[in-house]
Amino acid sequence: MLLSVIFLAILVEIKTGGTGIGALLGIIAAGVFFGSSYVKGLVSLYQIAIFIVGIIFIIIEILTPTIGLLAGLGVVAILYSLILAMGGDIDAMLMMAISFVIAIIIFALIIKKLPTSKLWRKIILTKTSSSEEGYVSSVDYSRYLHKEGIVLTELRPSGSVKIDDDVLDVVSEGSYISKGEKIRVVKIEGMRIIVRKI
Numbered sequence: 480m481l482l483s484v485i486f487l488a489i490l491v492e493i494k495t496g497g498t499g500i501g502a503l504l505g506i507i508a509a510g511v512f513f514g515s516s517y518v519k520g521l522v523s524l525y526q527i528a529i530f531i532v533g534i535i536f537i538i539i540e541i542l543t544p545t546i547g548l549l550a551g552l553g554v555v556a557i558l559y560s561l562i563l564a565m566g567g568d569i570d571a572m573l574m575m576a577i578s579f580v581i582a583i584i585i586f587a588l589i590i591k592k593l594p595t596s597k598l599w600r601k602i603i604l605t606k607t608s609s610s611e612e613g614y615v616s617s618v619d620y621s622r623y624l625h626k627e628g629i630v631l632t633e634l635r636p637s638g639s640v641k642i643d644d645d646v647l648d649v650v651s652e653g654s655y656i657s658k659g660e661k662i663r664v665v666k667i668e669g670m671r672i673i674v675r676k677i
Contacts, residue, residue, distance in 0.1 A: 482561065482575060484508035486582035513564065522564045530564075533557035620672050623647070623664045627677065630660045640674060649674045 488505030513530065516522040533556030540550035558575070565571035628642030634656040640649050642664070649662075649672040656662060656676045666673040 481508050481512040482578035483581040483585070485512070485561075486579050487585055512561075516564055526560045526563045529556050530560035533560065618670070620647075620667050620670070623672060624667055625664060627661060627663050628674075630656055630658050630662055633658050634662075634674070647672055651675070 485505050485508045488502065488508060509530065513522060513527050517524075517527065533553040536549045536553030536556065540547065540553065561575060562571045565574055623642055623645075626642050628640045628647075630638065630640050631646065632638040634640075634649065634651040636651040636653055636655070637648065638651075638656075639646055640662055641647075649664075651662075652665065652673060652675050654676065656674075661677040662674040663677050664672055665675045
């Protein structure tokens with residue numbers, strides 16, 4: 480059961496994008512697994528040390544990404560320590576395989592059922608801020624496209640212009656434009672208004 484929780488924690492951590500929820504669950508399950516087995520004399524400090532080294536390798540891989548070698552070694556060390564803790568024979572491997580299958584089934588049920596549950600709807604924000612309801616992430620400058628205006632400050636290449644009595648920050652297409660010159664808006668790129676000298 481604890482092995483299934485450890486595997487489930489790994490799957491949850493992958494799915495939640497490293498939020499730490501799965502890692503915390505896995506560490507608690509591993510602590511109970513090794514702690515209870517150590518008290519009963521079923522595991523040695525050597526097996527616990529291998530497990531901890533595996534965790535350290537994975538943490539180093541997360542903090543200083545390499546080609547994945549340390550993460551691979553970490554996973555191998557963790558699996559090896561778990562197999563040793565369960566006897567190190569074919570029965571241990573069979574238990575690991577069964578635990579992994581159980582974890583996958585539970586994880587699949589969580590993924591399928593959780594988003595439609597009442598608990599999930601209470602925890603997660605489901606409303607969206609749409610532009611129809613008046614929510615906008617940025618100002619829409621498309622209304623200024625192809626309009627003409629006057630340069631208020633020198634554009635080298637950025638500066639201010641006046642279009643339809645509005646003062647706007649703009650960028651020229653690359654050339655210097657003197658104060659007082661006439662310009663036309665030729666392109667809108669998000670928050671950037673690009674102008675050209677007439």
